Amino acid sequence: MKIIDAPVKQHIELDHNIFLIKLFAPEITSIIKPGQFLNVRVSESVYPLLRRPFSVCDIEGDNLYLMFNIMGQGTKILANKPIDSTIDILGPLGNGFNLNGDYDTAVIVAGGLGAAPFPFFTRSVEDKKEVQTYIGGKTYHDVIKYGMNNINVATDDGSEGFNGNIVQLLFKNLHNLKSKKVKIFACGPTPMLRALKTFCIENEFECEASTECAMACGFGICQGCPIESTQNPEKYLLVCKDGPVFNVKDVVI
Numbered sequence: 453m454k455i456i457d458a459p460v461k462q463h464i465e466l467d468h469n470i471f472l473i474k475l476f477a478p479e480i481t482s483i484i485k486p487g488q489f490l491n492v493r494v495s496e497s498v499y500p501l502l503r504r505p506f507s508v509c510d511i512e513g514d515n516l517y518l519m520f521n522i523m524g525q526g527t528k529i530l531a532n533k534p535i536d537s538t539i540d541i542l543g544p545l546g547n548g549f550n551l552n553g554d555y556d557t558a559v560i561v562a563g564g565l566g567a568a569p570f571p572f573f574t575r576s577v578e579d580k581k582e583v584q585t586y587i588g589g590k591t592y593h594d595v596i597k598y599g600m601n602n603i604n605v606a607t608d609d610g611s612e613g614f615n616g617n618i619v620q621l622l623f624k625n626l627h628n629l630k631s632k633k634v635k636i637f638a639c640g641p642t643p644m645l646r647a648l649k650t651f652c653i654e655n656e657f658e659c660e661a662s663t664e665c666a667m668a669c670g671f672g673i674c675q676g677c678p679i680e681s682t683q684n685p686e687k688y689l690l691v692c693k694d695g696p697v698f699n700v701k702d703v704v705i
């Protein structure tokens with residue numbers, strides 16, 4: 453884990469108010485794995501904001517990209533950082549996705565901004581495994597395809613792709629999924645992850661999911677990000693340190 457001042461190299465605005473920020477951070481790009489995250493001090497001077505956690509969306513040489521939409525004060529400041537100013541980033545943090553294992557098809561399941569870690573994931577896995585991508589959103593505005601391939605879309609209002617949620621679309625394609633050795637990798641809203649967990653357990657698919665919660669320190673000191681363990685109901689794991697990626701069987705989602 454390192455703390456560095458990373459220079460801002462570029463801002464990119466994708467469709468539907470999704471932003472990428474490119475940071476020069478060779479100390480991080482050389483060691484980070486898909487699904488790990490950074491805790492970003494968005495502001496030194498405006499007022500003492502807590503750090504904000506962000507998945508690393510992609511890496512390109514010595515640069516990394518974060519993907520975000522403007523939720524509140526922190527992401528607003530991030531979107532307006534001047535080029536060549538620096539941002540204090542702490543990372544890599546947490547456990548990322550385990551790309552190893554006995555599977556030949558990696559199935560990505562991303563809901564809304566849960567797409568953020570998957571460009572880097574896709575780049576890391578696609579020369580070794582077949583990749584199928586399932587992206588869900590409330591409407592087509594929420595479907596983020598950046599950096600992903602072989603995409604199936606589901607929207608709640610039917611404005612793009614399958615009319616329904618992403619787990620219903622997986623169920624519709626069950627025959628195809630069962631004909632392969634798949635491992636599912638997911639990130640998205642908790643209700644989506646909960647439904648996906650049930651789907652994976654019922655159909656005996658291995659599934660790792662990146663979970664989300666409010667965080668402070670980001671590395672296991674403040675105890676502020678508990679998640680219940682299924683292995684031991686009295687034991688809580690920490691999303692920042694033990695996750696954010698968990699085997700869905702191991703945690704109460």
Ligand SMILES: Cc1cc2nc3c(=O)[nH]c(=O)nc-3n(C[C@H](O)[C@H](O)[C@H](O)COP(=O)(O)OP(=O)(O)OC[C@H]3O[C@@H](n4cnc5c(N)ncnc54)[C@H](O)[C@@H]3O)c2cc1C
Pocket residue numbers: 489504505506507508518519520521522523524525526527528565568569663664665666667696
């Ligand atoms: C491991 C991890 C990885 C993450 N990766 C990304 C990423 O790649 N891209 C990204 O955009 N976001 C990501 N997030 C969430 C991100 O940290 C929050 O969006 C960010 O903190 C918002 O900061 P803000 O100051 O703009 O909003 P705030 O001012 O902190 O919040 C504004 C509003 O958004 C709500 N809010 C804040 N955080 C969340 C959240 N996590 N879920 C739902 N509502 C929230 C608040 O309750 C409030 O109503 C991640 C979170 C975790 C735990």
Ligand code: FES
Pocket residue numbers: 666667668669670671672673674675676677690691692693
């Ligand atoms: S955020 Fe501090 S322990 Fe997880």
